[in-house]
Amino acid sequence: MIPPLLLPDGMTEIVFAVLIFTSFAASFITVAFGIGGGGILLAVMATLVPPAALIPTHGVIQIGSNLGRALLTFAHVYWPALPAFAIGSVVGAAAGGAIVVSLPPAWVQIGVGGFVIWSVLSKPPKGLRDWPLLVGAISSFLTMFFGATGLFVATYTKSHKLPRHSHVATHxxxxxxxxxxxxxxxxxxxxxxxxxxxxxxxxxxxxFIGTLAGKLMLNRIDDRRFRLALDTILILLSVRLIYGGLRDLLW
Structure with missing residues (x-):
């Protein structure tokens, strides 16, 4: 029996249990493979949480998930990547919040998915690591409408060619x-x-429990396998984004 206090208005115990398990699994996947959990969590929440609450609640949950992951891998964070990115995030979020009519979600999905696939199959621009303010601004602008832009930010993190622990920590x-x-x-x-x-x-x-479990998996794989797993997950999630965008446009 789940205490009523934990259930928002209209949410059933079954839906609550599914979302709790998804939160665990999403954090496990993100720590073990570097990316993917936020998108998976958003996809499940999109079918079970009211649209008006989806992006705001997903954002707060992701703060907890990412903060726990950052604290557990704190010694591996590549700090030079953060300051300009943070400034860009403020600019991007302010610009996104100021727009009354949101961008068409289908085009956002196709654009982000296409960019990420390109970044995986080709070498990221040599200057990408030098554009943290721009990456922060664009990704934060998009996250106000789309929610999970971890894929986009991962291309910036990936451009630094960090070891697996540093990649997870910095991201x-x-x-x-x-x-x-x-x-x-x-x-x-x-x-x-x-x-x-x-x-x-x-x-x-x-x-957070999923983060602890995923950290055990992270310690068991080498950098080559980690990079292969990361690229595979990026491509699969990007294909899903593009398919979803095309489906919304064409059907």
């Missing part, structure tokens, strides 16, 4: 900053987080 730190800025923006725009806090905390706790 987690970058996403903590981005989701934090996004959550503040939604709060300023008037989203009422109050009735969702108990649910959000439960999801963050489940995600």
């Amino acid at each position: 987690a730190a970058l996403m903590t900053v981005q989701h934090g800025v996004k959550t503040i923006a939604f709060g300023l725009l008037g989203f009422a987080f109050a009735q969702w806090w108990a649910f959000i905390i439960a999801m963050i706790c489940a995600g």
Whole structure:
């Protein structure tokens, strides 16, 4: 029996249980393979959470998930990647929040998916690692409409060619900053987080347990296998994004 306090209005116990398990699995996948959990969690939440609450609640949950991951791998964070990215995130979130009519989600999906596939199959631009402010601004602008831009940020992290532990740690730190800025923006725009806090905390706790389990897997794979797994997951998720965008446009 799940305490009623944890259930937002209209959410059943079965839906709650599915979302809790998904939060655990998403964090496990992200730590073990470097990316993918945020997109998976968003996809499941999109079918079970009211649209108006989807992006704001997903953002807060992702703060907890990424912050826990960053703290567990704190010694491996590549700090030079953060300052300019954080400034860009503020600019991007402010610009996104100022737009009343959102960008067509289908085009956002196709654009992000295509860019990520290109970055995996070809060498990222040599200067990508020198564009943290631009990457932060674009990804934070998109996350106000699309939610999970971890794929986009991963291309920036990947351009630094970091060892697997540093890649996971740095990406987690970058996403903590981005989701934090996004959550503040939604709060300023008037989203009422109050009735969702108990649910959000439960999801963050489940995600942290998944992070601990995923860290054990991360310690068992070498850099070559990690890179192969990372690229495979990036391509699969990008294909899913493009397919979803084309389906919305054509059907």
